[in-house]
Amino acid sequence: MDQHISQRNLPLLLSKARETIISQFRPILKHFGLTEQQWRVLRILVEEGEIEPRYLCEYCDILSPSMTGILKRLGEMGLISRKAIAGDKRRVLILLTPESEALAAKILPLIKQQYQLIEQAWGTELITQLYVDVEHLIQLKTVKVQQVELPSH
Amino acid sequence: MDQHISQRNLPLLLSKARETIISQFRPILKHFGLTEQQWRVLRILVEEGEIEPRYLCEYCDILSPSMTGILKRLGEMGLISRKAIAGDKRRVLILLTPESEALAAKILPLIKQQYQLIEQAWGTELITQLYVDVEHLIQLKTVKVQQVELPSH
DNA sequence: TGCGTATTACTAATATGTTAGTAATATATT
């Protein structure tokens, strides 16, 4: 009878759930020499086209200092390029290169196939329900939660 | 036409859901100078008492090389100690110190209160449903999923 | 026009994640 406290630890459970899913895809990304975060960025670029780093951070759920390094390495790998924005010298646009367009075109179908294999093995019902709940939870982020009072020490 | 799961990104959504929750607790841990992972370890030690590092890794969902550093820092902070196991010189037991017992006794009630504040703000229904789904998903980890065939390149 | 403030992407420092591999010890098999 597993009665570990970890089973009532929602952040930990969500982390394990995520690992359960992502571990099914890691071999694909590894095969093409990409980390999970690098692929997250490329995938958003496929969907969005040109995009500024701060939105990339938002969509990928990656903080700015991490994104700086990820974009640096993707640039060195020849998988992204940068374009200046006229009228604002602070801002910049990130976009795919022909190489990464081709790479994404190879990877995306494999991801889709792997999703289908997951559905075959685990069924669609739970996965669908999980989407509903998780998106519901993410919506709630805007509903402010009172913070517990912290003792001085 | 409803969005097929292959066109969405479940690991990313789970990551965002987790961040939504953990951000409600981070101020508490920061107040006591702990990282999230350090607290995960201490919390398991409260529950389990003496425990070997490999089980700590399993229960905390932290890989062994990360755990090595976490335990090293917790040791330097005086929050864990180590005990040899008679009959097997490879193995070791990790346990709390009086200091970390006292620290955990201060933190645990605050975590519980914060959970209550979250439920006040967001309702219990969604949180309960999430537990159900996520635990269900984690169970499925044992059901083997076929791996998509990777092209040579 | 000048000045305070906001925004954007960045750096710095430390902690953790991920993969591969290793030294020491224990166990199974011959």
Place this chain on the structure above:
DNA sequence: AATATATTACTAACATATTAGTAATACGCA
């Protein structure tokens, strides 16, 4: 007993996470 294999915790190397802070630029307003 001797050898091969398994286990445990560890190191190494690199990528990413987290927090704090900065330089350059843009903007709001007196």
